[in-house]
Structure formats: C-alpha cells, structure tokens
Amino acid sequence: MKPIRPPSPGILAIVASVIGFIFAAFATFDYAQGLDRQLHSTYCSFIPGLVEATSGPNACTAALYSPYSSIFRGSYWGGIPISLFALGVYAFFFAYGLYLLLARRSASRRSWQSFALLTAGPLVVSLCMFAISLVKLGVFCKLCIGLYVASALLAVSGWLAWKYSGGVAITPSDPDWYPTDPTAKPIGAPAPWYMDLPPDGADIPLGKASLVGMMVLSIAAFAVLPALVYVAALPDYRPYLSGCGVLTESGEKHNALVNIPTAHPVARAVMFVDPLCPSCKSFHERLVGDGFFDRLGINVAMFPLDSDCNWMVTQSVHPGACVVAKAFICADHLARSRELLEWAYGDQQTLQEAGKLGKEVVRNRIRERFPEIDPCLDAHDTQTRLDRMMQFAVANRIPVSTPQFFIGGKRLCEEDTDIGLSYTINQLAPQVAK
Amino acid sequence: MKVYSRACGAIGVVCLLGAISFVHHQVSAAAFRLANPGIKDASRMAAIADHSELAYCTPPFKLVLQRVLNACGLVGQEGRRGCQPTDVKTFASISDADFNALFNPLAQRGAIIMFDDNSDKLDETAKQIIQQKWDERHGARYFFIVARASRKGTIELNRALSHRRANSVLFDIQETIKEPGLDKQIGLLWLGSEYAQLNVDYCGTWQTSRPGKLCDTEAINRSAFISWVDCRL
Numbered sequence: 001m002k003p004i005r006p007p008s009p010g011i012l013a014i015v016a017s018v019i020g021f022i023f024a025a026f027a028t029f030d031y032a033q034g035l036d037r038q039l040h041s042t043y044c045s046f047i048p049g050l051v052e053a054t055s056g057p058n059a060c061t062a063a064l065y066s067p068y069s070s071i072f073r074g075s076y077w078g079g080i081p082i083s084l085f086a087l088g089v090y091a092f093f094f095a096y097g098l099y100l101l102l103a104r105r106s107a108s109r110r111s112w113q114s115f116a117l118l119t120a121g122p123l124v125v126s127l128c129m130f131a132i133s134l135v136k137l138g139v140f141c142k143l144c145i146g147l148y149v150a151s152a153l154l155a156v157s158g159w160l161a162w163k164y165s166g167g168v169a170i171t172p173s174d175p176d177w178y179p180t181d182p183t184a185k186p187i188g189a190p191a192p193w194y195m196d197l198p199p200d201g202a203d204i205p206l207g208k209a210s211l212v213g214m215m216v217l218s219i220a221a222f223a224v225l226p227a228l229v230y231v232a233a234l235p236d237y238r239p240y241l242s243g244c245g246v247l248t249e250s251g252e253k254h255n256a257l258v259n260i261p262t263a264h265p266v267a268r269a270v271m272f273v274d275p276l277c278p279s280c281k282s283f284h285e286r287l288v289g290d291g292f293f294d295r296l297g298i299n300v301a302m303f304p305l306d307s308d309c310n311w312m313v314t315q316s317v318h319p320g321a322c323v324v325a326k327a328f329i330c331a332d333h334l335a336r337s338r339e340l341l342e343w344a345y346g347d348q349q350t351l352q353e354a355g356k357l358g359k360e361v362v363r364n365r366i367r368e369r370f371p372e373i374d375p376c377l378d379a380h381d382t383q384t385r386l387d388r389m390m391q392f393a394v395a396n397r398i399p400v401s402t403p404q405f406f407i408g409g410k411r412l413c414e415e416d417t418d419i420g421l422s423y424t425i426n427q428l429a430p431q432v433a434k
Numbered sequence: 435m436k437v438y439s440r441a442c443g444a445i446g447v448v449c450l451l452g453a454i455s456f457v458h459h460q461v462s463a464a465a466f467r468l469a470n471p472g473i474k475d476a477s478r479m480a481a482i483a484d485h486s487e488l489a490y491c492t493p494p495f496k497l498v499l500q501r502v503l504n505a506c507g508l509v510g511q512e513g514r515r516g517c518q519p520t521d522v523k524t525f526a527s528i529s530d531a532d533f534n535a536l537f538n539p540l541a542q543r544g545a546i547i548m549f550d551d552n553s554d555k556l557d558e559t560a561k562q563i564i565q566q567k568w569d570e571r572h573g574a575r576y577f578f579i580v581a582r583a584s585r586k587g588t589i590e591l592n593r594a595l596s597h598r599r600a601n602s603v604l605f606d607i608q609e610t611i612k613e614p615g616l617d618k619q620i621g622l623l624w625l626g627s628e629y630a631q632l633n634v635d636y637c638g639t640w641q642t643s644r645p646g647k648l649c650d651t652e653a654i655n656r657s658a659f660i661s662w663v664d665c666r667l
Contacts (some may be wrong), residue, residue: 036471091449091452222446311573
C-alpha cells in the first residue's frame with residue numbers, strides 16, 4: 001500500500017486559473033478603458049483578444065455599467081472593479097495549482113485542504129454574480145461567463161484536492177495507478193514522474209495548522225494589491241466634473257416642468273429626457289438602482305427627439321416620442337407621472353416599434369394602459385406645456401441630446417452619467433450620496 | 435517540498451507583479467487620455483438647443499428682421515421704442531410690395547387683427563385670437579406686431595392711429611401674459627398709411643379677427659398683423 005496523489009487537481013487548477021486570469025484581465029482592461037470618460041468598445045466574447053471588441057450596447061456593457069461591477073463607486077470615479085480582485089486571486093491559484101502539481105505527495109495534507117477550502121471563495125462570488133446577472137440585469141456577459149466557468153473548474157479542482165488530500169492508497173497490482181504491464185514499466189525501473197510514487201514506508205505529512213491562516217492571508221494580499229495599485233494610479237477627476245455648464249434659468253416661469261414626488265428629496269435636480277431614448281432609460285435605472293432617485297426632488301422637462309413636436313430636430317430620432325411626452329404631461333394631472341415614465345421606459349422597445357408605424361399606434365399603446373389620459377393628449381394646454389419645456393431647454397442652451405441632468409444647478413457631464421455617476425453626485429451634491 | 439513551495443511562491447509573486455503592472459499601465463494610459471483628450475470631432479458634437487428656423491427665413495427676410503430688431507430696440511438696447519414708418523422705410527430699403535411679400539409665408543402662422551374706423555379698441559374676438567396666436571409660440575423667438583391705418587385721414591393722424599393700434603395689441607399681451615422680458619420678445623412696427631399697405635387679397639389668405647364681415651382695402655389696413663417669427667439671428 002502506497003499513498004499517492006494524482007496530478008489532476010493541480011492541472012485543473014492551472015487551467016482554471018489561466019482561464020480566469022485571461023477573462024479577468026480583459027474585464028479589467030474594458031473597465032480601465034472607460035477611466036478616460038470616453039466611450040469604448042468592449043471585449044464581449046468567449047475568446048477575448050481573438051475577436052474584435054464590439055461597440056454599442058451589449059451584455060458586457062450592461063454588466064460594466066451596472067452598480068454590481070465595482071465597489072466604492074462613491075469614493076472613486078468608477079469605483080474599484082471587482083475583476084481586479086479576480087486578477088490577483090487567479091494569479092494566486094495559478095501558483096498554488098503549480099505547487100500541488102509539482103509537490104503533490106510531498107505537500108502536506110493541510111496544504112491540499114487549504115487549497116480546497118480557498119477554491120470555495122471564487123465559486124461563492126461567481127454564484128452571487130450569476131444570481132445578480134439573472135435577477136437584476138437579465139443578461140449574461142460572455143466575459144462574466146468565462147469567469148464563472150473558471151471558478152467552477154477551480155472548485156472542481158478543490159474538490160479533487162480535498163478528496164486526494166490524504167493520498168490514494170494503491171497497491172502495485174492496482175492497474176489504475178500502478179501499471180503492472182512489464183512492457184510498459186520494466187520491473188525495477190523508476191516510475192514516471194507523474195506517478196509520484198513515494199519511497200517505501202513514506203507517508204503524507206499533515207503540515208502545520210497555521211498554514212491555513214497563512215494561505216488565507218496570502219490570497220487576501222493577492223486579491224487586494226492590484227486594487228490598491230489601481231486606486232493609487234487613479235487620476236483626480238474633480239476638475240473635470242463641473243465644467244459642463246449650468247442652468248442659467250433655474251426655474252421655468254410657467255411651472256411647466258413636471259415635479260416627480262420622491263421619498264426623501266434632499267437636493268433639487270432638473271432632468272431633460274426623451275421617454276423613448278435608451279440612454280434616458282439606462283440613466284433612470286442607474287439613478288433608481290444607486291438609490292439617488294428617491295433622494296432628489298426631480299423636475300422633469302420632456303425633450304423628445306421627435307421632429308413632430310421638437311423644432312430642434314430635423315429628423316426624428318425617436319418617432320412617437322412626442323405622443324409619449326404629452327402622455328407624461330397628462331399623467332401629471334393624475335399624479336401618475338412617474339408611473340407613466342417608468343412604464344414607457346419598461347415598454348420602450350415596443351413603443352419604439354410602434355413609433356415607426358405612426359403616432360396613432362403609439363397612442364393606442366398608451367390608451368390601452370392609461371385610457372383616462374387619452375382626451376388630454378389633444379388638449380391645447382398639453383401642447384403649450386410641452387412647448388414651454390422645450391423653450392426652457394432653449395433658454396438654458398442645453399445640448400440637443402438626452403438625457404441632460406442638472407443637480408444643484410450644475411450640469412452632469414455626459415461622461416459622468418455611467419460608471420462615474422455615484423462619484424460625481426457625491427462631489428456635486430454630497431447630501432444626496434449620504 | 436520547500437523548494438517547490440518557494441519556487442511556486444516566487445512564480446505567484448511574478449504573476450501578481452505582472453497583474454499589478456498591467457493594471458497600473460491601463461490606469462495610467464487612461465489618465466493620460468483623460469488629460470489629453472485630443473480634438474473632438476465637431477460633427478459628432480450635439481447641437482445646442484435653439485429657437486426654430488423655418489424655410490421662410492430667407493436671407494432677405496432675415497436682413498429685414500435684423501434691421502427691425504436693431505432699429506426697434508429688441509437687440510442691443512435697454513429700452514424698446516418700436517419702429518415708426520420712416521424708420522421702416524429707411525432700414526428696410528425695399529419696396530412696399532417686397533416688404534409685404536416677406537411676410538406672406540406667415541399666412542398660416544399669424545393673423546390680422548382688425549379695428550373699427552379711427553379706433554384702436556380690440557374686440558373680444560381679437561383678444562381671443564391674440565391669446566391663441568401667442569400660445570402657439572412653439573420654438574419662435576420673436577413676436578411681431580405690424581400695425582397699419584387706412585389711407586383715410588392725414589398721414590400724421592394715421593401714424594398716431596397705427597401706433598395706438600400696435601400698442602393696444604402689446605398692452606393686451608402684457609395684461610394677459612404678465613411675464614418679464616416681453617419687451618425683448620415683441621417687435622413693434624407701426625406703418626401708418628404711408629408704407630406697405632395691404633391689398634384686398636389678404637382678406638382671403640390670412641386669418642382675420644372679423645371673418646365674414648366686409649373686408650375691403652380700407653378694412654384690411656385698419657389692422658395689426660401679428661405673428662411669431664421662426665427665425666434665428
């Protein structure tokens with residue numbers, strides 16, 4: 001009877017770590033690209049680096065812009081991407097897997113068990129992120145899936161390591177571990193290295209109890225160090241935040257803007273939105289998701305990018321948006337403006353399709369959901385109020401693009417409306433972020 | 435065992451340093467791009483919200499408009515004073531017919547407020563139309579009141595009468611709207627009977643405040659033309 005350890009846990013750990021490291025590196029690369037406050041393509045692929053980065057909305061940008069992709073967003077512009085921690089962790093497991101492969105039988109039982117326990121960490125994180133992708137985001141980014149697979153493989157290697165931590169007892173007649181075919185291994189010849197056969201009478205050492213703690217500290221250091229370097233290298237964003245203009249007219253003199261009631265408003269904000277604009281939808285979701293929306297007293301000015309009512313637009317970007325904008329104004333009379341806006345955002349794709357077929361089709365969609373506001377859509381006052389909202393935009397010389405967001409009279413730069421949102425709001429209106 | 439653990443530990447540290455170096459490089463590169471953004475492509479920058487500009491804003495129209503705005507005190511001066519017939523004749527530098535033709539594209543946008551003979555009093559229909567036209571601003575920047583008098587009576591009397599008619603419309607707007615800054619929005623011209631008289635065709639092509647009533651050359655000139663003007667200057 002000889003205790004041996006198979007190479008499979010080490011090999012699997014190395015493979016999983018290489019996969020995890022590559023995917024974490026590309027995710028970090030995508031994230032760090034955005035630190036210049038510009039829009040960039042993302043490597044949304046199962047073979048990142050071999051396939052061109054893609055621009056425009058995709059599952060990876062959705063995950064990247066979500067509040068779950070990083071931590072400490074209020075303290076650092078963009079926060080600290082969680083992929084950074086993965087980068088260090090997979091570097092650690094690569095070295096650990098290599099050790100298991102090389103040292104195998106001579107490695108202590110506790111070192112194999114420590115490895116097995118530590119592999120549970122990435123698995124738990126991946127399961128959490130998987131659940132968030134499923135429940136909160138509704139999409140799965142390919143880079144994230146790559147990381148899930150890596151952590152699953154790592155967990156399998158951990159399970160094998162646990163299983164073989166005490167070694168496998170074999171006899172010379174065991175064909176699985178100790179081939180007895182004399183043509184394959186002549187009697188008396190040394191066994192090949194991968195057999196890891198111990199000398200007669202040798203046993204697997206138990207190892208020191210402190211090893212587990214030491215490994216936990218090591219993996220923590222590996223995980224945290226890249227994040228510390230990342231934070232130290234971040235530029236100072238404060239000079240860039242307040243250079244995007246101010247509201248020259250703070251209020252609309254006819255009270256045409258729609259005030260959306262919120263739970264605990266502590267600062268005033270003015271927002272120009274188009275209910276059929278995907279960026280407005282994403283921005284709204286970020287404000288709500290980050291908990292800012294309910295801490296703002298928000299005055300909304302409709303700014304539909306639809307030439308049907310907006311004289312600043314020569315060609316409709318979002319046909320049908322004028323009808324939805326009027327519906328939003330009408331819903332204010334019933335104190336249901338937020339409900340209508342969130343319905344329009346939720347049903348945006350359908351409404352966009354309807355808009356291409358004609359404004360009557362959009363109106364029918366609205367009528368189905370909010371029949372009581374239909375007569376108001378034709379009211380002269382509704383058109384006048386919409387005009388006044390857009391005249392307010394003219395008075396403030398805002399860019400003809402949506403969304404436009406002003407907090408405390410200062411315009412939030414377009415570049416700060418995604419990953420930099422929390423930090424920027426924290427800087428411009430600290431009372432909101434508290 | 436120790437050899438393996440040290441070697442693998444060293445490999446781990448090398449991997450970590452590689453990761454750290456990669457992270458530092460990426461963040462530093464982004465910081466450089468942030469500080470040196472390069473020249474933005476102007477064609478990709480969003481336009482700035484502005485007033486409407488419709489097809490009738492031809493260069494000759496805008497030239498006259500600019501002169502009206504300058505001469506009548508809407509631009510560059512503190513007090514509005516309006517434009518008298520002699521001013522208009524001077525700055526417009528075009529014939530009566532050409533001056534009127536400039537405003538023809540506003541037939542659907544504007545209206546003609548009609549008055550009784552030798553009167554500057556607005557009737558109820560006139561007030562309703564003024565309110566309606568004012569509310570139909572959309573994206574326009576300037577509102578014009580161009581008052582006239584028929585040729586009946588002396589030039590001086592008609593100058594004064596057309597001035598009062600222009601003021602009647604202005605005061606009605608001021609009373610109803612009660613907004614600051616109206617002086618900088620409303621262009622006021624009074625032409626008396628000596629310049630740019632309307633012909634009877636305007637009775638049929640423009641909305642008037644007295645539809646179905648007698649509309650001849652005299653009646654159509656006892657009037658104030660009102661309209662928002664969708665031009666940027």
